[in-house]
Amino acid sequence: MEKMYDITIIGGGPVGMFAGFYAGLRDAQTQIIESLPELGGQVKALYPEKTILDVAGFVGVTGDELITRLQKQLDTMDVDQKVDTKVTDVVKKDDYFEIETNHGVTKSKTVIIATGNGAFKPRELRADNAKELTGKRLFYSINDLNQFKDQDVMVAGGGDSAVDMALMLEKVASKVYLLHRRDEFRGLEYMVDRLKESSVKVVTPYLIKRLDEVDNRLKVTSKKVKTEDDEMAMMVDDLVVNYGFISNNRQLKEWQIQPALDHRLIEVNQTFETSVPGVFAIGDQITYPGKQDLIATGFGEAPTAINVLMKEIYPDRRGPVHSTSLHRK
Ligand SMILES: Cc1cc2nc3c(=O)[nH]c(=O)nc-3n(C[C@H](O)[C@H](O)[C@H](O)COP(=O)(O)OP(=O)(O)OC[C@H]3O[C@@H](n4cnc5c(N)ncnc54)[C@H](O)[C@@H]3O)c2cc1C
Known part of the structure; x- marks a missing residue:
């Protein structure tokens, strides 16, 4: 007989991964469906080398390490993990949902949407020759810090991640510049304080206009903001641009189930249920006050959603206690 899952988690970012583990603790028949070739979401794809400071229990953990640990935790449970599989539609049937993907259709009693930022990509630099130099001297993420060892590197951007990237690069690069179009940085106060104490040279308020490869190095020409033609050229080896990310969440509008949205985010109640009964949502994809x-x-949202939906599916089953009594291997 065709398998009927209790829970289908759409999206295998950190929040979907932890939800999968917790669903396993509750003995739920669960599948996680992830469109990328591996689990880990934004953390794995966009900032594997960054040190994350605000995950409980870790003084600091790199993105890669966090995802490796989440994967190990998830692997202790009997949860079907389907990567390279994109959910293309969710269809409501009488008392279950059909989950359509590019690899076929499965059935599930409930759904947890954990699609985060949807299909995301870095916001690109608009400057002459930027396209031609992408991947050669211009980068949008740091996958391997050693690539920048003993190089002169410029980071462009003014948010948390740009400050973080500059501080990360400081450890291996010969010289790091941080160029921003404003005089102030939007990063966490703690990071900005560390920036002030660092050897990173801050260059403000400038906007990059043009890139040229000269003698195997990169000439970055920038214009001073609010001036007519006050230009400056700097020579570096590499440029890392961190102007944030553009996400595409239009996919939700293409599904047959239509959870209520606030702009592009899913509205949920206090138990993370959407306007469609049986469909829950957690992580970056949702909105509620605060x-x-x-x-x-997101880690906190997962157990609430799962315990509530388990009560809906199995009203007679004992409710949650502590993890040690839920699961003994
Ligand atoms: C540069 C940067 C630095 C950050 N630093 C921190 C930090 O220091 N601390 C912190 O707490 N947070 C940080 N964040 C935010 C954090 O990464 C997110 O809050 C977190 O990734 C949200 O997890 P998620 O699982 O909800 O979504 P995501 O990580 O976005 O994962 C969602 C997953 O769903 C998949 N998906 C989407 N649509 C489909 C579909 N149709 N079918 C199948 N799969 C699909 C995507 O491929 C993706 O893998 C940072 C974010 C960025 C971009």
Whole structure:
């Protein structure tokens, strides 16, 4: 007989991964469906080398290490993990949902949407020759710090991640510049304080206009903000641009189930149920008053959603206690 899952988790970012583990603790028949070739979401794809400071229990953990640990935790449970599989539609049937993907259709009693930022990509630099130099001297993420060892590197951007990247690069690079179009940085106060104490040279308020490869190095030409033609050229080896990310969440509008949205985010109640009964949502994809897009927040949302939906599916089953009594191997 065709398998009927209790829970289908759409999206295998950190929040979907932890939800999968917790669903396993509750003995739920669970599948996680992830469109990328591996689990880990934004953390794995966009900042594997960054040190994350605000996950409970870790003084600091790199993105890669956190995902490795989540994967190990998830692997202790009997949860079907389907990667390279994109959910293309969710269809409501009488008392279950059909989950359509590019690899076929499965059935599930409930759904947890954990699609985060959807399909995301870095916001690109608009400057002459930027396209031609992408991947050669211009980068949008740091996958291997050693690539920048003993190089002169410029980071462009003014948010948390840009400050973080500059501080990360300081450990291996010969010289790091941080160029921003404003005089102030939007990063966490703690990071900005560390920036002030560091050897990173801050260059403000400038906007990059043009890139040229000269003698195997990169000439970065920038214009001073609010001036007519006050230009400056700097020579570096590499440029890392961190102007944030553009996400595409239009996919939700293409599904047959239509959870209520606030702009592009799913509205949920206090138990993370959407306007569609049986469909829950957690992580960066949702909105509620005071919602913070953080890993720690999503980790907290998962057990609430799962315990509530388990009560809906199995009203007679004993409710949750502590993890040690839920699962003994
Ligand atoms: C540069 C940067 C630095 C950050 N630093 C921190 C930090 O220090 N601390 C912190 O707490 N947070 C940080 N964040 C935020 C944190 O990464 C997010 O809050 C977290 O990743 C949210 O997890 P998620 O599982 O909800 O979503 P995501 O990580 O976005 O994962 C969602 C997953 O769903 C998949 N998906 C989407 N659509 C489909 C579909 N149709 N079918 C199948 N799969 C699908 C995606 O491929 C993705 O893997 C940072 C974010 C960025 C970009």
